[in-house]
Amino acid sequence: MSVESFPAASAAPARANTTVFHRFLRRRMAAVGLALVVLLVLACALGPFLLRHDPLTINMRGRFLLPFSDGHVLGTDEMGRDLLARILDAGRYSLLIGILAMSISVFVGGFVGIVAGFYRGILGHGLMRFVDGMLCFPSIFLLLTLAALTSPGVVTTTIIIGLTAWMSVARLVHSSVQELCQREFIAAARALGLRDWRIMIGELLPNVAAPLCVAATLIVARAILLESYVSYLGYGIQPPVASWGNMLQKAQQYFNSAPWLAILPGLMITIAVAGFNAIGDGLRDALNPRGRPG
Amino acid sequence: MTTPLLDVSDLTVRFSQDRGKVYAVNGVSYSLARGETLAVVGESGSGKSAHVLAMPGLLGTGRYTGAGAAVEVGGSAVFAGKELIGMPEAELRRLRGSRIGFVFQDPMSSLNPVLTVGEQIAEAITSHGVSPRTAEARALDLLDIVGIPEPRRRARHFPHQFSGGMRQRAMIAIGIACEPALLIADEPTTALDVLVQAQIIDLMKDLRRQLGMAMIWITHDMGVVASIADTVQVMYGGRIMERGPVRAVFHDTRSAYTWGLLNSLPDAEMHAPSLAGRRPRLRQIPGQPPDMTQVPVGDPFAPRNRFATHRCLSETPPLQQVADGAPGHLVAAWYDLPQVLRAVAHRDASPQALTEMGT
Numbered sequence: 001m002s003v004e005s006f007p008a009a010s011a012a013p014a015r016a017n018t019t020v021f022h023r024f025l026r027r028r029m030a031a032v033g034l035a036l037v038v039l040l041v042l043a044c045a046l047g048p049f050l051l052r053h054d055p056l057t058i059n060m061r062g063r064f065l066l067p068f069s070d071g072h073v074l075g076t077d078e079m080g081r082d083l084l085a086r087i088l089d090a091g092r093y094s095l096l097i098g099i100l101a102m103s104i105s106v107f108v109g110g111f112v113g114i115v116a117g118f119y120r121g122i123l124g125h126g127l128m129r130f131v132d133g134m135l136c137f138p139s140i141f142l143l144l145t146l147a148a149l150t151s152p153g154v155v156t157t158t159i160i161i162g163l164t165a166w167m168s169v170a171r172l173v174h175s176s177v178q179e180l181c182q183r184e185f186i187a188a189a190r191a192l193g194l195r196d197w198r199i200m201i202g203e204l205l206p207n208v209a210a211p212l213c214v215a216a217t218l219i220v221a222r223a224i225l226l227e228s229y230v231s232y233l234g235y236g237i238q239p240p241v242a243s244w245g246n247m248l249q250k251a252q253q254y255f256n257s258a259p260w261l262a263i264l265p266g267l268m269i270t271i272a273v274a275g276f277n278a279i280g281d282g283l284r285d286a287l288n289p290r291g292r293p294g
Numbered sequence: 295m296t297t298p299l300l301d302v303s304d305l306t307v308r309f310s311q312d313r314g315k316v317y318a319v320n321g322v323s324y325s326l327a328r329g330e331t332l333a334v335v336g337e338s339g340s341g342k343s344a345h346v347l348a349m350p351g352l353l354g355t356g357r358y359t360g361a362g363a364a365v366e367v368g369g370s371a372v373f374a375g376k377e378l379i380g381m382p383e384a385e386l387r388r389l390r391g392s393r394i395g396f397v398f399q400d401p402m403s404s405l406n407p408v409l410t411v412g413e414q415i416a417e418a419i420t421s422h423g424v425s426p427r428t429a430e431a432r433a434l435d436l437l438d439i440v441g442i443p444e445p446r447r448r449a450r451h452f453p454h455q456f457s458g459g460m461r462q463r464a465m466i467a468i469g470i471a472c473e474p475a476l477l478i479a480d481e482p483t484t485a486l487d488v489l490v491q492a493q494i495i496d497l498m499k500d501l502r503r504q505l506g507m508a509m510i511w512i513t514h515d516m517g518v519v520a521s522i523a524d525t526v527q528v529m530y531g532g533r534i535m536e537r538g539p540v541r542a543v544f545h546d547t548r549s550a551y552t553w554g555l556l557n558s559l560p561d562a563e564m565h566a567p568s569l570a571g572r573r574p575r576l577r578q579i580p581g582q583p584p585d586m587t588q589v590p591v592g593d594p595f596a597p598r599n600r601f602a603t604h605r606c607l608s609e610t611p612p613l614q615q616v617a618d619g620a621p622g623h624l625v626a627a628w629y630d631l632p633q634v635l636r637a638v639a640h641r642d643a644s645p646q647a648l649t650e651m652g653t
Binding site: 187189192193198 | 388390405408
């Protein structure tokens with residue numbers, strides 16, 4: 001039997017030897033998304049060091065300056081603070097919260113989902129009913145209840161958002177693990193004498209990695225928005241420290257007179273969310289070994 | 295006589311479901327010598343897979359039982375001097391994959407789609423305490439042993455880049471990775487086309503000789519049985535109906551069920567137009583497989599057996615040595631099949647009429 005005559009085998013080498021990263025970059029949207037997010041992260045991380053304006057310096061004589069006026073590239077806000085400096089500084093918190101909250105919910109949700117899907121029985125059902133219970137609370141109220149019980153700050157906000165967003169991940173992972181456990185390769189893994197944790201980490205996790213990545217990027221986007229809700233209601237990131245959420249919230253009362261104050265943070269949220277979503281889509285395809293480029 | 299590798303006695307398997315119990319395996323006893331190849335034959339639901347998978351504690355996983363079914367395994371199965379039934383899961387796990395290897399039916403679904411073939415073979419080895427580096431080298435050797443060309447390149451491929459036969463070769467590599475004393479093959483050639491089947495069977499024969507391992511080959515393909523097995527065991531309704539050396543069972547059949555199975559095989563003769571211009575019909579066994587949710591009474595095949603007596607319906611026949619048969623040829627039947635067949639043949643004067651009577 002000639003191996004070369006088999007189409008999958010002859011088409012395979014080019015693909016088999018490329019890494020996930022290569023396959024990821026071959027998708028244009030994913031590459032653009034990654035570029036946007038990297039740019040955003042670099043700008044927020046390094047930008048404040050390069051600007052001569054401090055995000056917290058108030059200048060009551062230079063309020064509501066239009067963009068490109070008086071050395072303020074994006075103008076100033078209702079207290080005369082430089083908008084660019086504030087947006088970049090706020091981005092640090094918003095992105096950090098988004099990414100950390102995503103990590104928490106992916107870790108917790110992934111863990112609960114895999115364990116509950118793998119061990120059905122009392123443990124699995126118990127865990128999933130707990131997830132259902134948590135989902136019964138509208139997440140905003142859950143968020144606010146938790147926020148009211150803790151002192152506001154970056155760390156608590158991150159943890160709270162992470163702990164209110166993991167349920168959807170758990171459900172997603174749980175359902176695909178349940179389906180995977182019906183497949184013969186899990187029986188085969190048991191037949192090999194693999195320990196349970198090795199089946200969960202070595203066999204199941206790689207199979208749910210693709211949906212998990214997509215869910216993760218959606219959660220980054222959601223976490224950035226959730227943070228803005230929380231800030232809006234007075235919890236979360238406390239003024240004068242800026243986050244995209246609380247900037248947007250402050251700006252709405254000046255929307256008629258100074259629309260750029262709302263549009264610019266909103267644009268940043270949009271870019272970040274869209275960028276992460278594009279990364280998610282790209283990862284989903286790149287992580288699938290059958291995925292075709294383009 | 296040396297001690298057998300596997301000694302099964304009165305093995306029972308029950309599945310408890312919402313709607314009651316399923317009596318899957320009802321008292322199966324036999325032994326398997328080192329290096330012996332046993333073919334277990336029977337139709338779906340005959341207990342052939344269930345009884346074999348129950349021993350290493352693999353029931354209740356995957357496709358073999360529905361979700362939520364509780365499995366009760368009774369009786370005894372002694373493997374290399376150790377009792378498997380009731381053995382703690384941790385100890386069973388150490389046996390699985392190292393001393394008892396497995397090859398599953400469907401090579402499409404038995405390999406993890408997102409791990410490379412090399413990783414999966416190496417995993418079989420590292421799970422029993424071998425370092426990853428050694429395992430990797432061994433995985434390449436194994437790919438070579440099972441006849442996969444360019445092992446170094448192929449090890450980096452994912453299962454979907456392999457053809458069906460190649461995948462089954464990879465599964466076999468995983469099954470023999472730790473040189474088990476017993477290889478359990480659950481219909482390993484069923485999902486393959488006939489040419490590939492023959493290649494896989496040849497490969498398994500070679501490996502059996504090289505490694506000196508015993509095999510339990512679960513199948514419903516009589517052709518496969520004839521080409522690989524030393525002993526054949528025909529199962530029906532969770533019981534052994536007939537068991538013995540392949541030649542004896544095939545040429546001196548004593549169970550009406552085995553006889554029905556052998557007669558239901560299509561052969562080349564059937565496809566040649568007969569003189570009357572009419573092709574004979576494919577012979578089948580009339581009736582339905584037994585309802586396994588009932589407490590078994592009598593000979594399970596009796597309701598479908600034209601030769602059944604009243605005794606068959608009420609009393610379960612024991613599995614006994616055939617009086618005038620080859621040594622080791624056992625049958626569970628109250629009737630004497632050769633005698634019954636002679637009587638019927640005499641009455642109808644035509645063996646063809648006999649086989650068509652029931653259809």
